[in-house]
Amino acid sequence: MCGIVAYIGSRDAVPLLVGGLQRLEYRGYDSAGVAVVGRNGELRVRKAKGRVGQCLADLPARFKGSPGIGHTRWATHGEPSDANAHPHVAGTVAVVHNGIIENADELRAKLAADGAVFASETDSEVLAHLIARAQADELEEAVRQALQEVVGTYGIAVVDAARPDRIVLARNGSPVVLGIGEREMFAASDVAALAGHARQVVHLDDGELAVLEPGGFRTFTLEKRATTKLPSEVGLDEESYERGEHRHFMIKEIREQPAAVARALTGRLDTRFHTAHLGGLNLDPREARAVRRVKIIGCGSAYYAGQIGAQLIEELTRIPADAEPASEFRYRNPVVSPDTLYVAVSQSGETYDTLTAVQELQRKGGRVLGLVNVVGSAIARQCDGGIYLHAGPEQSVASTKAYTSMTVAFALLALYLGRIRDLSPDAGRRIANGLKALPGQIERILAQEDRIKEVAGALAEYRSAFFVGRVRGYPVAREGAQKLKEISYIHAEAYPGSELKHGPLALICPERPTVAIVPDDELLAKNLTTLGEIRARHGRILAVAHTAPGPALADDVILVPKNEPELDPILLSVPLQLLAYHAALALGHDIDKPRNLAKSVTVE
Numbered sequence: 001m002c003g004i005v006a007y008i009g010s011r012d013a014v015p016l017l018v019g020g021l022q023r024l025e026y027r028g029y030d031s032a033g034v035a036v037v038g039r040n041g042e043l044r045v046r047k048a049k050g051r052v053g054q055c056l057a058d059l060p061a062r063f064k065g066s067p068g069i070g071h072t073r074w075a076t077h078g079e080p081s082d083a084n085a086h087p088h089v090a091g092t093v094a095v096v097h098n099g100i101i102e103n104a105d106e107l108r109a110k111l112a113a114d115g116a117v118f119a120s121e122t123d124s125e126v127l128a129h130l131i132a133r134a135q136a137d138e139l140e141e142a143v144r145q146a147l148q149e150v151v152g153t154y155g156i157a158v159v160d161a162a163r164p165d166r167i168v169l170a171r172n173g174s175p176v177v178l179g180i181g182e183r184e185m186f187a188a189s190d191v192a193a194l195a196g197h198a199r200q201v202v203h204l205d206d207g208e209l210a211v212l213e214p215g216g217f218r219t220f221t222l223e224k225r226a227t228t229k230l231p232s233e234v235g236l237d238e239e240s241y242e243r244g245e246h247r248h249f250m251i252k253e254i255r256e257q258p259a260a261v262a263r264a265l266t267g268r269l270d271t272r273f274h275t276a277h278l279g280g281l282n283l284d285p286r287e288a289r290a291v292r293r294v295k296i297i298g299c300g301s302a303y304y305a306g307q308i309g310a311q312l313i314e315e316l317t318r319i320p321a322d323a324e325p326a327s328e329f330r331y332r333n334p335v336v337s338p339d340t341l342y343v344a345v346s347q348s349g350e351t352y353d354t355l356t357a358v359q360e361l362q363r364k365g366g367r368v369l370g371l372v373n374v375v376g377s378a379i380a381r382q383c384d385g386g387i388y389l390h391a392g393p394e395q396s397v398a399s400t401k402a403y404t405s406m407t408v409a410f411a412l413l414a415l416y417l418g419r420i421r422d423l424s425p426d427a428g429r430r431i432a433n434g435l436k437a438l439p440g441q442i443e444r445i446l447a448q449e450d451r452i453k454e455v456a457g458a459l460a461e462y463r464s465a466f467f468v469g470r471v472r473g474y475p476v477a478r479e480g481a482q483k484l485k486e487i488s489y490i491h492a493e494a495y496p497g498s499e500l501k502h503g504p505l506a507l508i509c510p511e512r513p514t515v516a517i518v519p520d521d522e523l524l525a526k527n528l529t530t531l532g533e534i535r536a537r538h539g540r541i542l543a544v545a546h547t548a549p550g551p552a553l554a555d556d557v558i559l560v561p562k563n564e565p566e567l568d569p570i571l572l573s574v575p576l577q578l579l580a581y582h583a584a585l586a587l588g589h590d591i592d593k594p595r596n597l598a599k600s601v602t603v604e
Contacts (some may be wrong), residue, residue, distance in 0.1 A: 002074035005021055006067070006157040006167050010214065013064075016068075017036075021056075025592075030075050033087055041161055046063065067164060067167045068159065079121075084122050088124050090128035095157070147222060154173070166211050170208070174350075176203075190348075198234075204229075248591045248592050255446060257401045260401040263390040276419075282384055294417075295340055301402075301406075302345040302399075302403075305407050306410075307474075308476070317417045326351070330353065345371045347372070348377060350379065372389065391404075431564060445561070446574070448575070451558070455558065464512050465493075468495050470523045475569065513542060516545075517545075542557075545559065560575060
């Protein structure tokens with residue numbers, strides 16, 4: 001992985017490829033490169049370790065051509081280096097690849113014995129040699145033959161200087177999107193790279209290949225069966241993919257949350273029956289009443305949002321619900337019950353572990369809903385129904401507005417299921433009114449940014465921190481700890497407040513502050529007791545609370561507006577995003593490109 005762009009048409013491909021790669025920088029990467037076919041039929045390649053701007057800033061004037069392919073790499077096989085960067089070349093063939101070739105060592109040995117000379121440590125270079133050595137007149141047939149020898153996941157784009165009239169793409173487990181222009185065609189691993197160039201897109205399915213020519217495209221399967229793809233209109237607003245006046249995408253997206261939440265709620269609250277209107281669920285009231293359990297799967301922040309969602313569903317519907325990491329779920333041979341509703345959560349809709357868990361569930365007869373942000377993504381197309389988040393493009397690796405929109409979507413789902421069952425109209429009205437209040441309350445939290453920045457500066461002086469919360473506050477603490485560690489690199493761990501005395505309390509000391517989630521709910525007294533235990537051991541405390549615990553129990557306090565108890569976790573998470581951002585800013589880190597991480601994880 002991580003990012004692919006491709007272009008064929010009458011224009012010079014290079015600026016289009018570079019621009020597309022820059023739009024994919026948010027995904028995280030360690031090297032970049034492009035390959036184009038020049039007018040004289042020469043394959044021109046430039047690639048190097050580092051950022052797109054560094055690698056491709058000094059291209060010579062003669063470095064022009066079309067078709068072309070480009071890539072930003074996030075290392076899986078072989079360290080970040082010039083040699084391991086994509087594209088990989090064999091003869092006249094150049095390949096860019098996202099994914100992992102599981103039988104690469106076996107194929108490499110076979111190719112080396114046949115005389116192939118490898119220039120990198122990557123699994124991806126194997127593809128270039130397989131395609132170059134295939135006995136086929138057409139490039140697409142050479143690619144098809146090569147892929148039949150491959151075991152693993154891939155999203156690839158291939159050009160051949162000897163056959164420069166086309167680009168061939170293929171997908172298996174890693175996203176590939178085609179963009180349709182005027183007598184020109186584009187392709188990418190993410191629609192962000194197509195902004196400003198294509199208004200219609202086509203998503204490849206697993207096991208599909210595509211041939212791009214300036215006048216159009218065609219698709220087919222590995223078995224040579226032609227497929228029919230209907231383009232969809234996608235509003236690719238260029239401004240949505242730009243930082244504008246903001247210093248980083250992360251802070252831009254934190255500040256966009258009031259609008260994102262308002263979009264998530266638009267048209268979805270039924271004021272007559274005090275319920276939610278979710279037409280995309282494909283789940284009628286009779287089917288909803290038959291649900292006896294809800295299981296939520298996701299990875300990272302999506303998993304923590306799922307934990308909040310599970311609590312919302314249990315509280316409002318009295319249906320047992322729980323959340324589990326998708327990466328673990330699919331490996332433990334889970335019992336799949338016909339009366340369980342499964343919900344898959346992913347911002348990108350392409351998270352590989354979550355997608356394969358959905359496929360395993362469906363293979364066993366499970367019914368799966370999707371909560372995703374990207375329209376037309378693999379999980380959205382794979383699921384039986386679902387809820388689009390409508391958060392807008394999220395560029396920062398650290399999820400903020402998508403995470404918040406996920407929790408709002410879960411509240412809507414819980415309200416819908418609850419009103420079908422035993423949630424009273426008055427209770428439904430209470431939750432609906434609470435949801436309506438969220439955008440304005442988030443605005444009030446964002447208005448405290450200067451104060452939170454001050455607290456974050458103090459937190460940045462420490463190398464380790466605890467986050468604690470009880471019941472509704474625990475997943476908030478987990479998400480807060482993740483945000484801090486992934487962009488500031490401060491070690492952070494989250495625990496239920498009640499668990500401190502069962503081991504972690506041994507680490508409480510003045511050098512390790514605790515961020516405590518302290519809502520005004522039925523557990524307030526218990527939470528205050530936990531603060532007292534920490535202070536008795538000289539631990540420094542930052543309380544994120546509805547009312548200040550007092551100087552005897554907290555050194556610093558961030559106050560959060562109070563909503564309904566079930567919805568409070570949605571708001572309590574927002575100041576923790578600002579806390580992490582400003583701590584990372586104080587430490588001088590590259591916030592939108594945290595080390596070792598990528599935005600859309602499309603490999604295991």
